[in-house]
Amino acid sequence: VKAKARRFKIIVAYDGGPFAGWQSQLHRKTVQDALEASLRSSTGERVSVQGAGRTDTGVHALAQCAHFELATSRLTAETLSKALNAGLPNSIRILRCVTVRQSFHARFSARGKTYRYRIWNAEVQPPLEVGRSWHVRDPIEVREAAQTLALFRGKHDFASFSANPGQSRATTVRTVANARLVKKGSLLTMHIEGDGFLYKMARMIVGAVMLHADGKLTREQIVRELEKPGARIHRLVAPAAGLYLVRVRY
């Protein structure tokens, strides 16, 4: 009797610093490759791990989600989780591992994601913040920035706030359920929650807020671009190190 294949869902945290992003690449260290290597040594099976989304080089994850299928292994989810962690560098950790129904798909079943973006706004960035926040020296008007960020809330065409707007024929309309800014001392944190994010969209929203703070983009331009993309406006991708994938919602 052939054992039935089982599908697993994992919640994964990683420090983006040492990796060339999530997505498998030749000759570069990626999170997906590390997970697949550890799966192979734990189970003997060569399987593909499908993430909820690709994170770029340097982007951190507090709770990325992924799925994979095992054809023959009989390890329990808990044992598998421990075996995977034992084989992974400590810059990647499996936080949770459960079996799921065959129809579950980490990417296609996802109903939304939450990102966090951290900015250290002071003359000096503390050493322990390096690689974990964007260091911005010029004082940011917090109320102003919060209001600009709020413009992105709701259902809009985010084509102008994505790195490859013309590459896909799929819709560039997304709904941002929440976008808010919290200040605590020198640390500004932007929380952005949406039903989906285009390529580099989270970092380009942050970039637009900072371009506005810098006088290089008006609120009217932002509003217009969200209604009818196409104008040649200043665009900025905020540095990867400040971005954290916080949660994937199903």
Added chain:
Amino acid sequence: VKAKARRFKIIVAYDGGPFAGWQSQLHRKTVQDALEASLRSSTGERVSVQGAGRTDTGVHALAQCAHFELATSRLTAETLSKALNAGLPNSIRILRCVTVRQSFHARFSARGKTYRYRIWNAEVQPPLEVGRSWHVRDPIEVREAAQTLALFRGKHDFASFSANPGQSRATTVRTVANARLVKKGSLLTMHIEGDGFLYKMARMIVGAVMLHADGKLTREQIVRELEKPGARIHRLVAPAAGLYLVRVRY
């Protein structure tokens, strides 16, 4: 007319990870060496930087204090601070630089220090905590640990809680003004404040608390050693990565 030498006090933060501690060493990267190299390139003067205390390899500092003297440079403290930061790796930052009276000495004028020790107490340590906390898997009884830690408060002979008790003929009596434990989720933080710390004393206090939690050291043994050192008790130096020099008091 020969310019009068000026003495400077600096507050320095550093990520202990990349350094072989504070103290200058041949062929190893240390914080003191990096500061002296940056001072030399900023001012042309070859000077020695005196820290309030030596931190070991991997120990972090949120606000270490140090002093040095410049014989000829006429840079203002503010310009000097910026020049030093420009020449330093971003794992070391000057947070403050002021001129002080000639009698000020970073080490001998210090009236006390505050350390923080972070323990991540859960099955899995999040990747962004690696190098920044001690990962302890076995559940720690927080009330118990807090009570054990409190034993170290007050004036005691800390000879048994230091790595080189017999090396110096100086007194091993110190006063710990405060020692308390705070729990927030999986993170346990010990705050230890004293008029002075023997070599590895902060990490050995943490080690003793954990040895007690592990059943390898009784409270009676700790109390006895603090009164009259000398018994052969279990000793443990907690890992460097969890330790932070928080403040030097003058």
